[in-house]
Amino acid sequence: MNFEPVYSPAIVSFRKINEIGQEGRNSKVFLAHDEHMDAKIVIKEISQYSTDLDKLSKEAKILYASSHPNVVQIQYACKDDDNFYIAMPFYSNGSLKSLMSKRNLTSREIIRYSIQFINGVSHIHSKNLVHLDIKPDNILLSDNNEALLSDFGLSDYTDDNGWFQLTRHYIKHSAPELCDSTRQNLVNIQFDIYQIGLTIYRMCVGDDVFNEQYNVFLSDNGELKTNEFVEALKAGSFPDEKAIPIHIPLQLKKVIMRCLENDTSKRYSNTRDILNDLSSIDYVGLDWHYNSSGNSQQWTCKDHTGSEYSVILNKGDEKPKITKNGRNKNITSNLKSFLLNLK
Structure with a gap:
């Protein structure tokens, strides 16, 4: 029997419980209950009026293509007259950022979580993808307490030479190469590697310390002092290496600072080397x-x-x-x- 290549409409039934996040003006994140699966899920709701359908479905396609034990899985995607929806598992442990808001992490936890989420980054890089939004908010902790890479809203495929032209990004995690106007916002996987380093740095110093450093570049009305921030990035004075606590192992500190090199020729060129260096840290004193x-x-x-x-x-x-x-x-x-x- 031959079938006509026509997509059949399907009924997806979920009930929003409460809003748990907002990602820009045109998208929101909800905790929801799916009627058919009888399960709590996370729904990312994106207004269809914000862009065309191809762009709306791109994040869902990238999530599906990125299937890996350390990448948040997509449950399904659907749309109605007003919105496009991406359904993902709900993890009661929350994000790495939520854990960091409760307490500081031990060095052992930092190394373990880092290896896990970097495995996810390594996988998407093998698919010629760049994530472009790596930060503690976007690393979820599974029910087995493993770190999972999430939120592919800024992610995209690189060209044949491994480059992508950035149109928007998370300011706090800007890489120094964005300060070079001759590059015209062209980035590669080393942009992700810088954000990996900044994420591990934040795990070491805590977000209060990190935010204090960033807030120096904000005016009284909360606007970024762009010139001062750019100069600090170019000079490598933000983030402050001296703020890393003395109990953090030297090998871990070296990994962080190599990820954060403002000279990309000295920065890690791939995630495999980061994983090898993190895995080789055989140190006592990791549990303070x-x-x-x-x-x-x-x-x-x-x-x-x-x-x-x-x-x-x-x-x-x-x-x-x-x-x-x-x-x-x-x-x-x-x-x-x-x-x-x-x-």
């Missing part, structure tokens, strides 16, 4: 929980015997206060060495 408040820094950790350590360093103090199982402890090494070598 770090907090800073005002003029005080604190680290807490358990060693392999279960003993609990607490380190408090107040501004102006020559030595930190260190306790082991609640009792004062003296150390012969400097604080940085102690933090990085606790087994």
